[in-house]
Amino acid sequence: MKLINSLTKIVAVAGSFMMLVSCTDDFDSINTNPSLVTPEVMDGDMLLTKVLKNSVFSTYQYNRLTEMAGYAENQGTSVVTERNNSDPLMSHTREYIKPLNHAIDLWEDDPLNANKIAIARIWKAWVFHIITDSYGDVPYFQAGLPVDEAVDQPEYDPQEEIYNDMLNELQEAEAMLTDSEEQLDLGAADIIYNGDINKWRRFANSLRFRLAIRVRYADPQLASDHISDIMSNNKPLIEMEEDMAYIQTEGETADNTSNRNPLYNRSINANIPVYANMTISEVLQMRDDPRLPIYLNPAPEPRDGDMWRGRPTNVSVENQNQLAGTEGQWADRYTREATARLGDLFQEAEYRIKVLHAPEVYFLRAEAALFGLTNENAQELHREGIRQAMALYDVDQAEVDDYMQTGAANLSGSQEDQLREIIVQKYIANYWLSQESWSEHRRTGYPVTWIGTRGDVYDDEDRELQRRYQYPFDEDLKNSENVNEAVSRLSNGDTYRSKFWWDAKEGVPIPHPNKDIFPPERDFD
Template identity: 45%
Template sequence: LLDVSEVISQPVYDTQESIYTDMLKELKEAAAQLTAEPGLSSFGSADILFNGNAERWVRFANSLRLRLAIRVRYANETLAREHITDVIGKPLIEANNQAATLRTIDGADINNRNPLYNSYLNSNGYPLWVGLTVTQNLLQRNDPRLEKFADPATDGVSGYKGRPMCLFADEKLPYGESTTAFLDYSFRTPVYDIQVMNAAEVAFLRAEAALAGLTNEDAEAMYRKGIELSMTQYNVAAGAITAYLGDEFGSLSGAEEEQLREIIIQKYLANFWLGAESWAEYRRTGYPEIWTGSDLGSTNGRIPRRGTYPQTEYSLNEKNVRAAAARLQGGDLMTSRIWWDSKPGLPYLHPKQGQFPPEIY
């Protein structure tokens, strides 16, 4: 135990840049240690991700480092390039059977079950609606994953109509229980493999790195590989995958920013139900564009870009939390942009922002 004189009751906040720099360093060192000492004792079945398989931990560490390096590229390209260049030739998550997943347990402790199954039971089977951003991007691309992610509205007419965000009562009327697409039950089974990091995401990270000139890989090849991996993950038929890859959205085209947009939207779809990562990518890149309704809320209609510091910090550590908040342009607001959220010109508006209804497809 620490002596009372050693306790730090008012810690200084590290900068976001220093935290990311250290996380990248720690991941590099961890992967190197596991690679250099493969004979270390295994945690075996106590390892709930990889069952003691050190090689899969190495792939996860390298892939996670690639994710973080891409995340900071608009804020510190030198740091991003350093780690992308170093990690791109190392073992990564490249196949669906190498993905980081957490399988839930249908046992005596219901907290170990799929949380979406528990919500299904607790709500007597009430559906979870699929968002407009998901359905519209899938419909635009005639994407076969649509029927894997969602079930059509039960009225037999509305089809795969997703529910938008930030609606007033009158705007909610077209999006009732029978007129809105809902989450497929395959996501709500008691035993479910929660995605931590999948192979498709890693392919799209590599596509972006190549597009930005940070590697010598082929952006087009990595993009197509990401699509194929995601569709295979969701058991899309091989013929449907081939047809999709041969269609308009199966290849990159246009200016660099247009290609980046398509890479990020495909990654967004591949990371379906990984909300935190999708939110990070939206803030970092501006994609996919998100339509919001007339309920402006406390952010005046803007999608939050961060969480605010808790009030307890202002009560117990005021000097240091105010110093941290002062580093944010705009201060401690949900709309202030954090360090890596530095791409110019964001956010990008949805093409039908300010119009109702928002559906295009």
């Protein structure tokens, strides 16, 4: 669906906050800040619209997160292990959680707003799972409260408690959704599903399935309980493309350019392309995947005939210079002209920014079946996930048929071998859902990623992708007692290496086969 033009009305509502008080014989009016945001001038529907738009758009960027996901690489960025300049903990709480809480407050006195409240609760769970998956323990129960309830120094809740509550919230909010025609409808203010309650049910259940699988290694019983509830009660899930949660950006002629695809806006202003990461290039080439020329544009001037070469992550200065003066020097192998880059489709002005789609849900179900959490057939679900993923990009049917005959589409080997292929296929299907792919890499170890030793914290034996963000400097200053308590629960303190609660699988990270080789590319012939 199109991003509604009425989104710009939010600005008009914000402008109304500046109205001057016309009556001066009332003490309260005289002593009230005329720019103060009060319930009388707020619109819960517009608050939800703004949160949906900004929170989804924020996931579709070219930044460090896309590097950690293995989708893109920019050697000009800071070392991936340095404290992150972006701050989803504070910004997401301030810009998304607090407005959602305020919208719920505006709606809660009217029983006809039950669906609106349920949708806001569902979306809060989506936002919070991004926050906690980035840091671990974070303020949750005391976060983003209304002004009269606000806590200046909120406690950092254990991630286990957060996940238990998010799963329960999704369960309760989905049950709260009703088909009653008396309910007030969000309509166009809902820029994801246009007020379609059945689709919100599917999204809530599918998100709950995602979160249940996320905790499978940390708490198998919790995962099993929620998945069993979904399946035994025949809860509807996202099963087709039409059920997908996404926002359609506006085109080149959009009145508000911020409603266009963020990567389109970048493409018309940036001096450098979005370079492909070695990981996505490698997994596609290894499987002779027909999505390769869709996901990536070939290198304009490929070196050694490798038109799909992606750049490895976190390459050390030593590695960059070790072959200097030889035929294989870094400057020749990974220049702008010798490196593949992001495909055109993903940089078009009009683009569907995906949140959760059918292929991912089929792969979640495949994993659940593989480990006996359901009675479904893992192989059939895996294959359907691939078919649905190919359909998202209109892959030629003959190419799909050929692919379905390969090992990529047919699970075999040990249980771990089969899990690896399920996760890799989900990684391919979730192209540019960077937060989710980073989380799944940390949870499972897949896809296996080559990473260099750039930065003082690395050594040759111990290198891995960043496992979490460090807490913001501002929190160290303003909320140090609670931050320190949260840090004490981390495996390695407030560092990028610390594993938090759900990051519990033994044997991860899994070293890349070419871990000690540079340049690290494999032969795909």
